[in-house]
Amino acid sequence: MRILVVEDEVDLAHTLHTGLTAEGYSVDLAHDGRQGLWMARAGEYALVVMDLMLPGLNGYKVCAQLRREGNATPILVLTAKDGEWDQAEALDTGADDYLAKPFSYVVLVARLRALVRRAATVAPPVLAVGDLSLDVAGRVCRRAGARVDLTPREFAVLELLARRAGQAVSKSDLLYHAWPDEAQDPNLVEARVSALRKKVDAAFHRQSLQTVRGTGYRLVDDRERD
Numbered sequence: 001m002r003i004l005v006v007e008d009e010v011d012l013a014h015t016l017h018t019g020l021t022a023e024g025y026s027v028d029l030a031h032d033g034r035q036g037l038w039m040a041r042a043g044e045y046a047l048v049v050m051d052l053m054l055p056g057l058n059g060y061k062v063c064a065q066l067r068r069e070g071n072a073t074p075i076l077v078l079t080a081k082d083g084e085w086d087q088a089e090a091l092d093t094g095a096d097d098y099l100a101k102p103f104s105y106v107v108l109v110a111r112l113r114a115l116v117r118r119a120a121t122v123a124p125p126v127l128a129v130g131d132l133s134l135d136v137a138g139r140v141c142r143r144a145g146a147r148v149d150l151t152p153r154e155f156a157v158l159e160l161l162a163r164r165a166g167q168a169v170s171k172s173d174l175l176y177h178a179w180p181d182e183a184q185d186p187n188l189v190e191a192r193v194s195a196l197r198k199k200v201d202a203a204f205h206r207q208s209l210q211t212v213r214g215t216g217y218r219l220v221d222d223r224e225r226d
Contacts, residue, residue: 001116002026004043006036006050006062007078016049023109033057040066042152044138045073046119047112052079052090063094069159069177070125070136074115078103127162130221132200132208134162143204150199153178157192158200161209161219168212193217 003025007013010031017027028043030036033054040048040062052059059077066073077095079086087098096118097111127134131144139155141148150158156178161169171186179188197209208222 001046002028002043003112004028004030004036004039004045004048004050006030006033006039006048006054006059008032008051008054019105020109020112031055033059033062037062037065038152040071040073041069041156042139047115048073048075049108049112050075050077050095052077052081052086059095060089060093063090067094069156070127070163072119072125072136074119076108076111076115078108127159127165129162129165129219130208130223132162132219134159141200143200143206146204148199148203150196151192153188154192154196154199157189158196158219161217165219165221168215168218170216172216174216189216 001024003020005013005016005020005027007016007029008031013029013031017029020027028039030039034056036050036054037057050059050062054062059079063075063077066075074096075094076097076099077090078099078101079090080101090098096115099108099111125136127136133142134140134155136159139152141150141155141158157174160174160177171189174189175186178192193209201207201209206222208220210218210220212218
């Protein structure tokens with residue numbers, strides 16, 4: 001079972017890596033918020049353990065962004081901020097549990113086991129537009145049953161279009177979704193949409209990803225054209 005640990009205190013991160021590996025988990029590390037966000041998006045993790053006060057993008061924002069995208073991976077936050085308002089904000093922005101530093105390692109492992117049990121009862125969301133489907137939790141795209149390999153950014157762009165299927169989505173919305181807190185260049189979106197058309201449309205002789213002039217793009221069920 002894979003766990004992502006997002007912690008900027010290097011010594012603590014490696015201590016968690018060593019301890020959780022000994023518990024039988026496969027552990028990946030990230031040391032800032034942006035890296036943690038992209039690893040959480042791209043990887044198929046059973047759990048995320050994350051500090052709140054991270055460089056680049058704080059833990060509150062990472063939690064909120066993942067939940068906006070429909071990522072249901074359980075998140076346990078670790079933080080030296082142990083006030084009740086800090087705890088409430090963490091839970092309200094998408095965290096599933098909260099542990100204040102310094103913490104008991106025994107309690108940490110027990111809470112991780114509890115989150116795994118809880119998550120096992122919840123089916124991961126799957127977005128479908130015609131015969132195109134996106135497994136949001138697993139980050140898997142399929143068309144007509146065939147798997148389509150996408151980069152994390154391509155998946156993020158297609159995911160927002162799928163969530164708003166049939167609606168025009170602006171380039172600015174796609175930029176915010178796929179490139180949070182980074183450069184806002186519309187060419188980034190255009191390049192990813194061009195790549196997506198080759199992978200999910202042209203490869204299957206379809207035309208589901210449409211350009212909406214003056215606005216952005218739209219994803220539709222085009223099977224009636226067959």
